[in-house]
Amino acid sequence: MKKRKGIRTYREWFFGLKRENLLKHAAAVFNRKGYHGTTIGDIAREVGVSPSALYYYVKDKQQLLFECNRVSLDLVMDALKTACATATTAEARLELALRRHIEAVADELQGGVVLIEQEALSERHRKEIIKRRDEYERALRGLIQEGIEQKVFIPCDPKIVGFVFLGAINWMPKWYSAKGELSPREIAQLFAQQLVRSILVSPKDSPILTCDRTERILAETSADG
Numbered sequence: 460m461k462k463r464k465g466i467r468t469y470r471e472w473f474f475g476l477k478r479e480n481l482l483k484h485a486a487a488v489f490n491r492k493g494y495h496g497t498t499i500g501d502i503a504r505e506v507g508v509s510p511s512a513l514y515y516y517v518k519d520k521q522q523l524l525f526e527c528n529r530v531s532l533d534l535v536m537d538a539l540k541t542a543c544a545t546a547t548t549a550e551a552r553l554e555l556a557l558r559r560h561i562e563a564v565a566d567e568l569q570g571g572v573v574l575i576e577q578e579a580l581s582e583r584h585r586k587e588i589i590k591r592r593d594e595y596e597r598a599l600r601g602l603i604q605e606g607i608e609q610k611v612f613i614p615c616d617p618k619i620v621g622f623v624f625l626g627a628i629n630w631m632p633k634w635y636s637a638k639g640e641l642s643p644r645e646i647a648q649l650f651a652q653q654l655v656r657s658i659l660v661s662p663k664d665s666p667i668l669t670c671d672r673t674e675r676i677l678a679e680t681s682a683d684g
Contacts, residue, residue, distance in 0.1 A: 481506055481516055482530055485523045490632045494524055494579035524576055525584040532591045534563040539598050549606035550655060556602060557624065557651035564631045565643035596621055603658070612658045624654050 484505040488497050499520055503510045517523050538559030546552040577585055577592075600621045606612035628650075635646070656662045 478516055478526075481513070482523070482527050485520075486527045486531075489524065489527065489576055494520070494576045521579075521581060521584070525580060525588070528577065528580070528584075528588045529591070531563065532588065532595060535560045536591070536595050536598070538563065539595065539602075543602075549602060549609050549611050550659065553599075553602045553606060554651050554655045556599065557628070557654055558647045561628055561631070561647035561650050562643050564628060565635055565646050596625070599624070606658070611660060613660055615658060620658060627654065 481502075485502050488502050488505050492501065497520065499510050499513055502520065502523065503513045506513065517526070535556075539556040542552045542555035542559065546555050577588055580588060600617040603612060603615075603617040603620055607614060607617065639646075641649075
């Protein structure tokens with residue numbers, strides 16, 4: 460029986476689910492121990508399987524690092540495309556793109572290996588990832604340039620500002636904790652708003668929207684004062 464296009468078999472769905480879980484755990488271990496400090500055994504223990512079972516899905520940890528970077532870039536590029544297609548202003552497009560990027564990093568650090576362990580990739584894999592990374596950075600700079608031309612953002616160098624934004628986001632694995640008070644969505648909302656406000660011509664016209672927890676913290680601080 461010929462399989463219809465676009466219809467996945469149960470085996471394909473199950474394999475995809477297992478692979479997604481594997482990459483999520485691998486990214487967490489790479490962030491915690493670094494690529495060179497991580498062994499296949501470390502990743503297998505994190506996933507809860509034997510090293511031999513892990514080799515059913517991947518050839519080696521080099522492939523795992525490449526796949527983590529590839530999937531992470533897919534996530535942020537899809538987020539940027541969605542922002543461009545749904546938001547109506549340059550400010551909203553940039554903020555939504557950054558929010559989705561930050562959520563991807565904060566949500567169990569799915570995107571946390573991007574731009575951190577690329578030097579550990581093989582030359583072939585590194586060239587492919589850098590090419591895709593550059594495409595994302597150009598698209599992000601395009602959003603910033605759009606806001607400058609519309610006089611929504613202050614005159615600035617879109618390339619430098621893009622590096623500042625991405626540097627701040629890619630540093631998140633160093634301080635983010637899933638045990639913290641704020642959820643990934645809340646962190647993404649506050650973080651993205653603060654980044655975008657830093658280049659607004661009129662930041663006073665775009666007030667920070669606080670989440671429930673920050674409102675409580677602010678209220679407690681005011682009461683102590």
